[in-house]
Amino acid sequence: MRPLTPKRVALICAGLGALLFVAAVVSLRIGAYPISVVDIVKTLGSGILGRWESIPSEHRSIIFDVRLPRILLGILVGASLSTAGTGFQALLRNPLADPYVLGVSSGAALGAIIALIAAPHAAGAVQIAAFVGAAATTAAVYFLGRRGGQVDSATLLLAGIVAVSFLSAIIMFLMTTMSGRDMRGMAFWLMGDLASTLPTNPLPWFEALFFVFIVAGGAIYATSSDLNLILTGEQEARHLGVNVNRVRLVVYVAASFLTGLAVSVSGTIGYVGILVPHVMRMLFGTDYRLLIPTSAIGGAILVVVADTLARSVLSPTELPVGALTALAGAPVFIYLMRRRVR
Amino acid sequence: MSSAAGSASPMVTSERTPGVRLKVEQASYAYAATDRSAPKFALGPTSFEAQQKELVAILGPNASGKSTLLKLLAGIERPLSGRIEVDNTEVSSLDLRTRAQRIALVQQESELLFPLRVWEYVLQGRYPYGKRLRFESEEDCLLAANALAQVGADALRDRWMDQLSGGEKQRVILARALAQQPSLLLLDEPTQHLDIGGKVELLRRLRRLADESRYTVLVVTHELNLAAEFSDRIVLLHKGKCLRVGTPAEVYDRALLEEVFEAPLDVEMRAGGRPRVILGANFGT
Numbered sequence: 115m116r117p118l119t120p121k122r123v124a125l126i127c128a129g130l131g132a133l134l135f136v137a138a139v140v141s142l143r144i145g146a147y148p149i150s151v152v153d154i155v156k157t158l159g160s161g162i163l164g165r166w167e168s169i170p171s172e173h174r175s176i177i178f179d180v181r182l183p184r185i186l187l188g189i190l191v192g193a194s195l196s197t198a199g200t201g202f203q204a205l206l207r208n209p210l211a212d213p214y215v216l217g218v219s220s221g222a223a224l225g226a227i228i229a230l231i232a233a234p235h236a237a238g239a240v241q242i243a244a245f246v247g248a249a250a251t252t253a254a255v256y257f258l259g260r261r262g263g264q265v266d267s268a269t270l271l272l273a274g275i276v277a278v279s280f281l282s283a284i285i286m287f288l289m290t291t292m293s294g295r296d297m298r299g300m301a302f303w304l305m306g307d308l309a310s311t312l313p314t315n316p317l318p319w320f321e322a323l324f325f326v327f328i329v330a331g332g333a334i335y336a337t338s339s340d341l342n343l344i345l346t347g348e349q350e351a352r353h354l355g356v357n358v359n360r361v362r363l364v365v366y367v368a369a370s371f372l373t374g375l376a377v378s379v380s381g382t383i384g385y386v387g388i389l390v391p392h393v394m395r396m397l398f399g400t401d402y403r404l405l406i407p408t409s410a411i412g413g414a415i416l417v418v419v420a421d422t423l424a425r426s427v428l429s430p431t432e433l434p435v436g437a438l439t440a441l442a443g444a445p446v447f448i449y450l451m452r453r454r455v456r
Numbered sequence: 457m458s459s460a461a462g463s464a465s466p467m468v469t470s471e472r473t474p475g476v477r478l479k480v481e482q483a484s485y486a487y488a489a490t491d492r493s494a495p496k497f498a499l500g501p502t503s504f505e506a507q508q509k510e511l512v513a514i515l516g517p518n519a520s521g522k523s524t525l526l527k528l529l530a531g532i533e534r535p536l537s538g539r540i541e542v543d544n545t546e547v548s549s550l551d552l553r554t555r556a557q558r559i560a561l562v563q564q565e566s567e568l569l570f571p572l573r574v575w576e577y578v579l580q581g582r583y584p585y586g587k588r589l590r591f592e593s594e595e596d597c598l599l600a601a602n603a604l605a606q607v608g609a610d611a612l613r614d615r616w617m618d619q620l621s622g623g624e625k626q627r628v629i630l631a632r633a634l635a636q637q638p639s640l641l642l643l644d645e646p647t648q649h650l651d652i653g654g655k656v657e658l659l660r661r662l663r664r665l666a667d668e669s670r671y672t673v674l675v676v677t678h679e680l681n682l683a684a685e686f687s688d689r690i691v692l693l694h695k696g697k698c699l700r701v702g703t704p705a706e707v708y709d710r711a712l713l714e715e716v717f718e719a720p721l722d723v724e725m726r727a728g729g730r731p732r733v734i735l736g737a738n739f740g741t
Contacts, residue, residue, distance in 0.1 A: 115575045115579070115597045117579060117596070120589075209569060209570070339586065339589055342580070343580055345568075345569050346569075349563065352532070353530065353560070354636070355556030356583070357552055400570040400571070400572065401576075403589055
């Protein structure tokens with residue numbers, strides 16, 4: 115008997131954190147203007163210590179104004195989508211659940227687009243509208259996916275497919291009302307893109323977004339031991355003293371928030387929420403007290419690496435990062451689905 | 457807690473230890489009645505008591521109200537009228553975690569979504585005692601190990617749940633319930649998927665848990681003869697009514713059983729005062 119300890123969680127997370135740091139440094143190095151690893155570490159160190167005058171100005175602008183914000187955004191989006199995925203998988207008792215597959219990302223995208231058209235300059239309107247879209251889609255898919263009072267795995271996935279195509283149709287309709295240039299930008303954003311949304315002074319923006327991530331992710335993490343039992347069976351969890359309805363509400367709201375947050379800043383990047391938790395389960399087991407933090411860091415690593423590839427493979431042409439995650443995620447999804455059917 | 461078989465034999469323990477564990481007073485339940493229709497009673501007023509160290513069998517044909525009674529006892533549903541008390545506290549007034557510390561329910565397990573080791577499964581029984589993220593303490597591990605020993609499943613500790621046989625799985629589910637350290641142990645048709653050897657072994661084990669570890673055990677079952685052999689008290693239900701409560705000898709009346717189970721039956725009284733039910737002579741006519 116070797117139960118999970120907080121120390122083990124901390125050690126594994128520290129290891130993954132180091133991996134994320136390496137991924138970030140490599141990503142900072144790659145680009146049209148070459149900077150050595152030593153210079154990157156020096157620049158980062160000086161920046162953290164506030165000694166801006168000792169940094170060469172071209173390094174400062176490339177690292178702090180161009181490459182680092184994009185990496186931070188990748189970390190935020192990856193961690194949010196991956197945490198939302200683990201939450202949805204427990205909420206719906208389905209290992210195939212993921213914000214993208216269930217149509218929740220499309221709902222968030224629709225909300226965001228409506229906000230962009232209706233109130234293009236209102237602060238936070240896009241995020242809030244994306245959350246509302248995500249929450250409404252989760253509720254709709256959840257109720258459509260029930261059969262005989264129980265969530266049915268196959269019906270749920272069908273409900274997700276229907277939601278994606280229905281919401282995409284509305285998005286297409288809205289996009290045809292836009293001008294040609296806006297439409298191209300919007301199409302790129304829809305495929306998942308970390309470049310187009312960054313404001314000129316991203317620091318306070320990041321602070322707000324990371325705050326939302328910590329609150330929503332923390333809420334899901336606080337229920338992790340309850341989720342372990344719910345995954346064994348809802349009835350049994352109730353008998354063991356879990357307030358199942360309260361846990362579901364918390365996870366439902368928080369996971370919708372995280373999806374809305376990610377989609378509002380990066381469009382619909384798919385399969386992160388299914389790919390990462392699956393790999394983490396294979397590596398570290400199914401205990402949610404370990405799975406949620408490892409998936410969050412793993413999601414951050416995946417999106418940072420995918421975005422680095424997206425902007426360097428066909429350089430100077432950039433690919434949408436969502437196209438790359440879908441290329442990796444779709445085969446994993448099919449593998450998981452076939453294994454369950456067998 | 458010892459798991460030695462010792463002198464445990466399915467003898468009637470007529471001397472009752474003081475202290476009523478479970479008290480059911482005129483408890484009834486009806487499914488949601490609308491304004492237009494009269495309430496449809498799933499269980500009419502039912503009363504009985506169970507003491508420490510007692511094994512009570514709840515018998516009855518399908519749709520007799522057995523599951524409803526079990527739901528009321530487990531606190532899943534609140535009785536429409538009457539009271540159900542465990543250790544002098546009304547079950548429906550207990551918060552979820554306190555309830556889980558007093559009452560453990562063993563049901564047919566649901567399908568596991570992700571693979572789980574036996575020890576991880578049994579440790580779940582410690583959930584009602586945990587704090588915050590509920591990282592398990594050494595005490596929790598010790599209690600889980602004890603629970604596994606009590607059901608004779610030490611050797612299964614590191615196996616995967618989905619690789620166990622029916623009987624092994626049933627023992628592990630029972631171990632998780634014991635890890636809850638309940639005073640009341642409820643089992644919903646635990647013998648359903650077991651062969652005859654497994655059924656006898658399980659009931660012997662439950663008898664021993666009641667005798668040696670002072671649990672009060674309630675079993676919903678279809679097994680008339682096993683219930684007669686191992687239980688102190690029988691609660692007989694029929695079409696949502698509680699027909700009779702008493703020792704097996706008191707309840708096993710030929711005419712009554714024939715009426716309830718709608719089959720030709722004979723009741724033999726064996727040495728030791730335990731009745732036995734066999735198919736009647738006019739079987740097949």
